[in-house]
Amino acid sequence: MDSLMRELEAGKVQALLLVTFAALTLIALVLIMALSLRMRKLMSRLDALTGGAGGDIEQTLTTHLEIVRTGERRMETLEQAVAILQAQMPACLRKTGLVRFDAFEDVGGEQSFSLALLDFNNNGFVLSSVYSRNDVRVYSKAIRDGRASHTLSQEEERALREAN
Known part of the structure; x- marks a missing residue:
């Protein structure tokens, strides 16, 4: 009877060992799968960093x-x-004012103009072109601190106001 009990107990121990090894094997498989998945993610990050050629990280x-x-x-x-x-x-000349006008009654189409060009400090000039049937005349008047060096026509004054 003692030998029978010993055999039963030995069978239980073997069964217990078998179940324990099976559980450990299952745990190991789960860990291997998790580590494999993590390794794939790390490899894809490495490929993205190195350009996918599997190159040297130091060179990259x-x-x-x-x-x-x-x-x-x-x-x-x-x-x-x-x-x-x-x-x-x-x-830099960055303020502009342009006025087109008819200089003479017999000439239409606003072909004459006054153009004021000023910098940030209101320095620059007014350029006027007066068109007639016989000729075109161009005048330039200096502007310092927003004031003209010569008397301005109405059109030149309008151009200067537009530029400010």
Whole structure:
């Protein structure tokens, strides 16, 4: 009877060991699948980073660093160019006023004009073209601080007001 009990107990131990190994195997399979999925995600990220060629990550980072440095150099060059342009902006002619008119009763079509061109500080000039049947005359009058160096016609004054 003792031997029979020993055999039954040995069978229970073997069954228990078998169930334990089966459970551990199942857990190991689940872990392997989870790690495999994570590895795939990491590999796809690595491919995206290296350009998909499975290249060297160090080479990829070196290339990206050089691209960033080139961008920084270009940015510095652009910032210098912008600074130069900003320094020149006050002197640029950027305010305009244009008045078209008929200088003479016998000439139509508003072919005469007065054009005021001023910078940020209201310095510039008024250019007038007077058209007649026989000729065209062009006049220029300097403007400093919004004031003309010579007497302005009504059309020139209107052009100057439009420019301001």
